[in-house]
Amino acid sequence: MSKIVGIDLGTTNSLVAYMDGKEPKVIADREGRTLVPSVISVDEQGWIVGARAQRRLMTHPQSTVYSVKRLMGKGLADAQEERKYFPVSLTEKQPGIIQVELGPYRLTPPELSALILKEVKHRAEEFLETTVTQAVITVPAYFNDSQRQATKDAGRIAGLDVLRIVNEPTAACLAYGLQKKKQGVIAVYDLGGGTFDISILKVKEGIFEVLATNGNTHLGGDDLDQRLMELVLQEIRVEFGQDLQRDVEAVQQIRLGMEKAKRQLSTEEVTEVVIPLKQGVVYRRSLKRGELESRVRDLIDLTIGPCRQALEDAHLSLKDVDEVVLVGGATRMPLVHRLVQEFFQKAPHSELNPDEVVALGAAVQADILAGGIQNMLLLDVTPLSLGIETMGGVMSVLIPRNSTIPTNAKELFTTFVDGQRSVDVHVYQGERELVQDNRSLARFQLKDLDPLPAGLPRIEVHFTIDANGILHVSAKDLRSGRDQTIEVKPSYGLSDDEVARMIEESFKFAKSDMEARLLIEARNEAATILRHTERALKQGEPLIALDERDRIRDRITALKKATEGDDHRLIRERIEQLDKITVHLAECLMDSTLQSGLKDKKLSELP
Amino acid sequence: MSDEKDLLARSLCWNCHSELGGEYFCDHCIKIQPAPSQLDYFQRFSLPRHLTINLQDLERRFHELSRKFHPDLFQRGSDQEKAISLENSALLNTAYRTLRDPILRVEYLIRLEEGAVKDIPAKAPADLLEEILELQESLEEYKQVGKTAPEKSADLRKTLLVEQKRIGSRKMVLEKDLFSLFEEWDRLQDQHLFKPDGQQAHRRSLLQRMKDLLSARAYLKTVLQDLDEGLHDHHP
Numbered sequence: 001m002s003k004i005v006g007i008d009l010g011t012t013n014s015l016v017a018y019m020d021g022k023e024p025k026v027i028a029d030r031e032g033r034t035l036v037p038s039v040i041s042v043d044e045q046g047w048i049v050g051a052r053a054q055r056r057l058m059t060h061p062q063s064t065v066y067s068v069k070r071l072m073g074k075g076l077a078d079a080q081e082e083r084k085y086f087p088v089s090l091t092e093k094q095p096g097i098i099q100v101e102l103g104p105y106r107l108t109p110p111e112l113s114a115l116i117l118k119e120v121k122h123r124a125e126e127f128l129e130t131t132v133t134q135a136v137i138t139v140p141a142y143f144n145d146s147q148r149q150a151t152k153d154a155g156r157i158a159g160l161d162v163l164r165i166v167n168e169p170t171a172a173c174l175a176y177g178l179q180k181k182k183q184g185v186i187a188v189y190d191l192g193g194g195t196f197d198i199s200i201l202k203v204k205e206g207i208f209e210v211l212a213t214n215g216n217t218h219l220g221g222d223d224l225d226q227r228l229m230e231l232v233l234q235e236i237r238v239e240f241g242q243d244l245q246r247d248v249e250a251v252q253q254i255r256l257g258m259e260k261a262k263r264q265l266s267t268e269e270v271t272e273v274v275i276p277l278k279q280g281v282v283y284r285r286s287l288k289r290g291e292l293e294s295r296v297r298d299l300i301d302l303t304i305g306p307c308r309q310a311l312e313d314a315h316l317s318l319k320d321v322d323e324v325v326l327v328g329g330a331t332r333m334p335l336v337h338r339l340v341q342e343f344f345q346k347a348p349h350s351e352l353n354p355d356e357v358v359a360l361g362a363a364v365q366a367d368i369l370a371g372g373i374q375n376m377l378l379l380d381v382t383p384l385s386l387g388i389e390t391m392g393g394v395m396s397v398l399i400p401r402n403s404t405i406p407t408n409a410k411e412l413f414t415t416f417v418d419g420q421r422s423v424d425v426h427v428y429q430g431e432r433e434l435v436q437d438n439r440s441l442a443r444f445q446l447k448d449l450d451p452l453p454a455g456l457p458r459i460e461v462h463f464t465i466d467a468n469g470i471l472h473v474s475a476k477d478l479r480s481g482r483d484q485t486i487e488v489k490p491s492y493g494l495s496d497d498e499v500a501r502m503i504e505e506s507f508k509f510a511k512s513d514m515e516a517r518l519l520i521e522a523r524n525e526a527a528t529i530l531r532h533t534e535r536a537l538k539q540g541e542p543l544i545a546l547d548e549r550d551r552i553r554d555r556i557t558a559l560k561k562a563t564e565g566d567d568h569r570l571i572r573e574r575i576e577q578l579d580k581i582t583v584h585l586a587e588c589l590m591d592s593t594l595q596s597g598l599k600d601k602k603l604s605e606l607p
Numbered sequence: 608m609s610d611e612k613d614l615l616a617r618s619l620c621w622n623c624h625s626e627l628g629g630e631y632f633c634d635h636c637i638k639i640q641p642a643p644s645q646l647d648y649f650q651r652f653s654l655p656r657h658l659t660i661n662l663q664d665l666e667r668r669f670h671e672l673s674r675k676f677h678p679d680l681f682q683r684g685s686d687q688e689k690a691i692s693l694e695n696s697a698l699l700n701t702a703y704r705t706l707r708d709p710i711l712r713v714e715y716l717i718r719l720e721e722g723a724v725k726d727i728p729a730k731a732p733a734d735l736l737e738e739i740l741e742l743q744e745s746l747e748e749y750k751q752v753g754k755t756a757p758e759k760s761a762d763l764r765k766t767l768l769v770e771q772k773r774i775g776s777r778k779m780v781l782e783k784d785l786f787s788l789f790e791e792w793d794r795l796q797d798q799h800l801f802k803p804d805g806q807q808a809h810r811r812s813l814l815q816r817m818k819d820l821l822s823a824r825a826y827l828k829t830v831l832q833d834l835d836e837g838l839h840d841h842h843p
Contacts, residue, residue: 404700405700407700407704
């Protein structure tokens with residue numbers, strides 16, 4: 001039976017979890033590692049994802065990319081802030097769709113994320129020994145419509161049916177609710193690699209009702225690393241007179257070094273930073289926790305405003321909050337603990353591993369959807385107000401932020417000019433009064449209207465936000481009662497056709513990926529068997545007939561030749577032939593070892 | 608009311624075409640049914656058209672209905688069932704959002720009672736008109752002065768902060784007045800059930816008083832927002 005898995009598609013790391021009976025569990029690889037670094041690299045053999053790709057950050061920075069999540073659902077114009085994180089070059093495929101240049105390839109963020117999803121899918125399939133085709137994927141609660149849609153697209157490209165997009169803090173709360181039986185008003189403070197979310201939930205008799213959410217999609221551990229990296233670059237400039245800003249390899253070296261130092265300072269008071277630079281120069285300094293804290297304090301302070309706003313939106317005061325839960329790797333910093341405790345006037349919890357809790361929650365939601373857990377129900381909210389542009393560029397809000405989803409609104413439209421055949425509806429998301437300060441989601445064009453005097457047509461447009469937080473629009477002509485043709489032009493992200501093409505391409509890629517993998521495996525196996533056979537032949541030559549020896553040698557040459565080609569089937573075939581033809585040799589060798597073994601032993605020592 | 612009942616009784620299940628009793632699920636094949644569109648938000652929660660609502664009771668009803676409709680429960684159902692659950696759930700959530708908030712609740716009730724009318728317009732309370740005009744002038748001046756004349760700016764800021772408090776408390780008084788009419792409406796509503804034709808004039812005047820209070824409140828709310836923004840954006 002196929003399983004629905006829960007995937008935490010993170011900025012820095014991704015994880016996959018499943019429901020093992022009544023308990024969610026994170027799936028580890030053979031080495032016991034649960035985190036898959038969200039890093040993608042490419043070489044002549046193909047794509048490399050995870051820990052191996054991460055190692056290539058320093059050796060092949062130009063063909064390796066990380067923190068792709070920061071680019072999801074964005075155009076080049078609104079990725080300026082993120083550009084400083086990326087050593088690789090970014091271009092725009094068409095307005096609203098970024099492309100990342102990676103070796104000979106140009107891929108969109110959903111395609112890159114799909115590679116990560118495929119990796120975790122594969123990991124789950126290997127572990128569960130079944131195919132995985134359905135998943136629940138988490139996103140930051142403060143993700144807008146385009147970012148959610150991009151995540152869903154990534155799932156589709158990876159061959160996954162994304163049953164639900166769940167907000168990360170909410171998922172974490174589900175895991176706490178199931179495993180720690182938490183009740184009451186819970187504040188989930190989630191500081192991840194690239195995003196910050198605060199969600200206020202009320203948990204009562206199995207209903208997990210989100211009251212309000214807020215956040216910042218440009219704030220996370222990455223920003224702290226960036227801050228430290230800038231510090232080091234500056235110090236190197238002063239100390240060694242070298243400007244390494246443009247040296248991508250050095251920059252990566254420094255970034256990774258500082259990330260490590262930051263992590264160490266969560267448990268140590270002081271750490272030694274040693275970063276080898278070129279020409280034998282070594283940058284060395286000790287870094288105290290206090291200095292780290294004073295250098296990033298202002299960034300952590302940025303999380304407090306959203307906490308205050310979320311409480312206000314939930315119509316609650318600090319004393320109403322029963323529990324504070326910490327999620328995300330960056331919350332391991334003692335500074336974060338302290339500031340959260342100061343603000344909420346309550347000691348925060350982190351009993352469940354802050355790196356894993358979101359994936360665990362996604363697995364819980366997957367089980368709810370599969371009909372496993374029946375008493376738990378999640379009622380989430382939309383993080384941003386949805387509205388349309390009205391006269392003078394003013395935003396008219398149809399669905400306010402923090403509305404429980406699914407939700408809907410309808411609006412009546414008509415024409416301005418006699419005989420007007422179409423009406424444009426421009427939809428935005430955001431909290432500002434003017435649409436120019438909010439984010440354009442899409443333009444909807446009501447087409448093929450009957451030519452009528454101005455103001456006579458009556459078109460009712462329905463806006464529905466589904467349980468994934470994604471907008472759907474439909475329209476009805478009230479005069480005729482017919483469904484109204486509506487053309488959707490999303491402002492950001494891929495069209496359905498493009499996603500379909502990418503799915504197709506990814507199948508092609510998958511096929512060649514698979515072929516490449518089979519070839520490597522066959523070659524490895526051939527190498528092993530060749531080594532063994534040659535050793536055996538050396539030892540056993542006197543035991544077998546000359547023509548048998550020649551036949552074996554012949555097959556060895558044939559196999560060697562096959563490994564030089566790239567037909568894994570031929571290699572397999574010749575491995576088998578060699579296997580068969582050496583059975584007799586193996587037997588002879590066994591007999592002789594047995595006899596020589598007996599020779600040196602006394603009778604009494606025999607079993 | 609009785610008309611609606613007749614309508615409901617004639618509806619058929621979309622799946623097995625047996626007659627529906629007006630519930631959200633077919634008695635016969637247990638498939639989810641679209642919530643009848645003529646139900647208002649109060650009826651959706653099986654509540655009388657009252658303005659005083661016990662929020663805990665409303666929440667309990669909301670959770671109960673969510674457990675019936677939520678799309679999570681129909682994930683494995685047909686496309687039709689998914690669509691119905693999405694629609695029912697969306698309507699339920701919108702109804703809950705409206706009834707939970709006393710201002711949205713009374714605005715909705717007025718729309719229901721008076722038919723589909725435009726939004727209630729914002730209107731300055733007559734006695735505050737002059738004061739507000741003056742205030743808006745001060746706010747403009749405060750924004751213009753900026754950092755060029757710190758003393759003047761500080762003075763203006765002081766005045767504006769005092770005004771902000773005054774208007775804020777005035778808004779609260781308006782809300783208190785409005786909420787005090789809720790019980791009066793509920794009493795009238797209960798009597799109305801027995802004598803549908805009586806007290807029409809009383810009902811109308813009560814709705815008008817509520818509308819006037821809402822208009823004044825909406826106006827003050829905008830003034831407060833402007834003040835808030837102005838004071839925030841031009842912080843010394």
